[in-house]
Amino acid sequence: MIADEAGAKDILGPLWTSVVDEACANPTLPSPDRDRRTKTEATQNRRRTRGEEPVEELVDLANHPLAARAAAGVVAYARSTQPTGALPIAQLRIYAPGDSVVLDEAAIANLELVETLIGKRKDGSLLHVIDQTATAPGGRMLRRWLLYPLVDIAAIRRRQDGVAWLVERPALCDSIQQQLGRVADLERLAGKATLGVATPRDLGRLRDAIAQLPDLMDLVRSGADAFSAIGFGTAPASGDEPALWIPRLLDLKACADRALGALAKRLQGSLVDEPPSLLKDGGVIRAGYDTIVDDARRLADGGKEDILVIEEREQKRSGIPSLKVRYNRVFGYYIEITKSHLARVPDDYIRKQTIANGERFVTPELAELEKKVLAAEETLAAREAELFRAEVAAVVGVARQISCAGAAIAVLDVCASLAQVAAERGYCRPVVDDSLVLDIVDGRHPVIEAMLPAGSFVPNDCKLDPEAVAQLVLITGPNMAGKSTYIRQVAQISLLAQIGSFVPAKSATIGVCDRVFTRVGAADNLSRGDSTFMVEMRETASILAKATKRSLVVLDEVGRGTSTFDGVSIAWAVCEHLHDAIGARALFATHYHELVALAETRPRICNVSVAVREHAGEIVFLRRVVPGGANKSYGIDVARLAGLPGSVIVRSRQIMKQLEGGSLGGSFAGPQLTLGTA
Structure with a gap:
């Protein structure tokens, strides 16, 4: 149950009510209070969960009984953890693996999509490179896009249209991001209000x-052009003037809901400009919004001013400059006098408490004023709490519209x-189609390129076409040359x-993949x-x-x-x-040079290698991928670059010559023993 991207239809089926009913009443579902649930409780839970709002019925879940039951289990558990308030469930969506590219745990980890293999950090991942969200x-949405790439070509192209429109308007794109930085998290704020945990500052x-x-x-509409393409914005109205269009994903129609404007106007009138973080701190409701609040606040503030007047007057009357009128929850308001001035205490003072450095007193006037101030403060706190709850309820009433606006902004x-x-x-901008061709010209690794000085990454081509001669490409070459x-x-x-992004290449044609599999690196699983x-x-x-056949x-x-x-x-x-x-x-990187021979017997296997140059030992x-297989891996040279001792390098070359010459008998064992006893 998640918020969908703008433009997508809510998938709320007619069995949604049944799902909620089952979640709230079925004793077999996993829930901490499942043994205590009654039909009355189920009805109450059902009302709170649905918020007593009509549910839009678009998709019939009758053909998905397991999905409905799974959703019921999730709702039941969530309901048990949130016994008060309505659950912030915007919509029910059916997830089918075929709706997006399937990425297993190994592929996500090996490709370092959201975190690095070493250190599990976002910095150094693909997400870190492309995430400049404001x-x-x-x-959150960009992460979801990256983990669930699309397979629907039309949806991919809609995303590409949105990105391309902004690429063509760099100044507008910068302005939009600056404006976005001033917009709070609408989805989370609506959710907090629905759960009943929103604070005054949240509503502000x-x-x-x-x-x-x-x-x-x-701001977005300022970049709109005259309508000239199908699939953008709204079709031209009849008449001489053409309509203006922007990409469908960027039209922000959800943000134009009148209910949002009405809510903002209401909150503007009811809440102070800078609400406190906690309701108990007071000062939440704007002056002039409610007469009870105004009267109570005036009396409370006026009483406090009278207390200051009393303090100044008693200082003069008693001749005690250090006399203070203080307050605590046990004694209320009192007059505190230090021991050195006790002889000057007026006769009408009533002793209340003796403390280490003096005594505390009260007067009839102070006690009477205290009653009025405290009564006003209690009235003020209760009334502000009542009005704040009403504002929260108003937010809950349009929580779905708020979430939709938040999704559109995302x-x-x-x-x-x-x-x-x-x-x-x-x-x-890549060409994404339903072919099986994968043709990349001057492709670059997005993460490594971002870490290197501009222009220093060596680009390479790649063409895979199962219908031609390049279904499986075997990549050979030295260690450290760049095969991985x-x-x-x-x-x-x-x-x-397939997430709708532009790609690091001169040009690219990508036939949609249904799955991406990786077998990269070496790791055990001791557990x-x-x-x-x-x-x-x-x-x-x-x-x-x-x-x-459609996998990569x-x-x-x-x-x-x-x-x-x-x-x-x-x-x-x-x-x-x-x-x-x-x-x-498939792309198959290997140091087994024997595999190069596969190209002779399998017509759709071709060999490429990563070029190196030998000079003076x-x-x-060169980091350049060239046609043809390699016949050496240069492992010993890489070992030398890594810092292995010179004696080990020399001995390695000796052994390699013997192995290449087929000398595996006594002549091989002798030098090995000699080296071991040296």
Whole structure:
């Protein structure tokens, strides 16, 4: 149960009432109070949950009994944790895996979409690079977009239209983000009001945020052009004057609801400009809004002024300059006099309490005034609380409209963020279609590019086309040359395209993927008793079981966790299965150069490698992906660069020569023993 993006229909089926009924009354559902629930309680819960508002009926859930029961379980648990107030449930949506790109836990982690593999930090993730949102709802929505990329081409293009419109208007985009920064989190504020935990300051922030909406809408509309394309804004009205249009996702129609304007006007009239954080602090209701509050406040404030007058008068009458009129909850108002001045205490003072450094007194006049002040303060506090509850109820009455406006603002914020990134980093608008082609020209890794000086990242092309000669691309080359970077950037570019973002490339055509699979890196799972190799095999098995022809598969050094012959055999068989049985688009990085031979027997497997240059015994990584396979991995050179001792490097080269020459007998063992005894 989540808020949908602007323009999407609420999926509230006719069985929603049944869902709530079942959640509130079915004793088999998980709920802390399930054994105590009665039909009367169920009715009360049902009313509170629905807020006694009519539910829009758009989709029949009769064909989804398990989904309805699952929703009922969620509502039941949420209801049990929030026994008062209405649940802030805006809509019920049916989630089907096919509605978005399926990303399993391994893919999300290996591609570092929302956090890094090392340190679990947002800084260094793809989300960190593209997140320039100005609001909290925008940040949450962008994260949701990234974890659930679209597969519907029309929806993707609507998002692209919104981003492109803002890319073409950089000054307007900057102004929109600045304006968005002044809008509070409408969704959360509406939710707090619905749950009955909103504070006066929350309502003040909500009022100020709603008051910003007309200016924000006018700002967006200032960039509108004459209608010239289908799918944008509203069709031209009849007549000579063309209508103005903006992308459908950015029209902010939800923010123009009259109920919001009426609420802002009401809160403006009832609440002070800067409400306190707590109701008990007082001073919540604006002067002139309620006569009872005004009268009580006038009496309370006037009584306090009279107390100051009494203090000054008694100081003069008694000749005690240190005389003070104070207050505490036990004794109320009293006169405090230090021991050094007790001899001057007037005879009409009544001793109330003796303290360490003096005594406390009261007078009939002070006691009478105290009664009036305290009565006025109690009346004021009770009346302000009553009026504040009425304002909260008014907010709850339009909570759905507030949430819809918040969702519309979040979409605008996300599109502005993606447009800002695209403009700053030179991203292009990809062509997203229903083909199986994945064609990227001069693609760049978005995260690594952001960390390097501008223009220093080496771009590379990638073309996958199962209908032609490049369904599976084998990438060979040295360690540290950039194979893993290359395959991950292709996956990240594909996902960016399917969230509606521009992508880091000169041009790109992305045939929609239904799933993105990754088998990258090495990690064990000691809690389950799985070795590194077992984890690798489990992930590979999952990929081969679930991948389809429309999937994108990214494999990095499959088979490296076991012996060479076993590893080569497994890697070889996996490639054949992907080619022959599944037909998925795949990138396979490996150091098993024997796999290069697959291109000779499998027509849709092609070889590429990451180029290096050898000069004077040194290697230079060119970071350029070129056609053809590599025949060396330069592992010893990388080990030398990593700082292994010179003796180890020398011995490694000796052993490598012997292995390459097939010398595995006594002549190999001798030098090894000699080195061990040196």
